[in-house]
Amino acid sequence: MTGFDDRERAFENQFARDADLQFRIVARRNRLVGEWAADKMGLTAEESDAYAKAVVQADFEEAGDEDVIRKLLGDLLSAGVEIDEAAVRAALDAKGVEARRQFIEGV
Template sequence: MTTFDDRERAFETKFARDEEMAFRVTARRNRLVAQWAAELMRLTPAETDAYAKAVVQADFEEAGDEDVVRKLVADLTAADVDVGEADVRRALEEKQVEARRQLMESQ
């Protein structure tokens, strides 16, 4: 039974590590896409930092990316930036890859 218990613990540890990495990648992606949007809205560095924190917080409203997409589209529209939902989703995909790469390089 010891071998089985060891394998079970190893799987649980790997699952926890994978979940933590997914969370960190998503948080980093949200920060990167917020910086992208802030640049389009021509925010100052201080405003960009605050905006990035707001976008990361917006992701906790509901499961999935819809809350982030809604916030970004609404904020960009309010700032008279001609960017649609498809553009935001494309930016999310691009920043997802970049966020994963950054986290892998930092380890």
């Protein structure tokens, strides 16, 4: 039975590591897309940093990306940036690829 228990424990540990990595990638993606949006809104460096952190926090409101998309789209439109939901989703996808690449390269 210990062989089975060892494999089960190893699987659980791998699952936890994978979940942690995915969480970190999504958080980095959200930070990157927050910086992208801050640049579009013309925020200062300090404001950009605070805004990027706010985007990361917005992801904790509900499961999935809709909360982040809603925040980005609302803030961009409020700032007078002409953008649509498709462009925000495209930026989110692009920053997701960049975040994953950064983790792979150890940046």
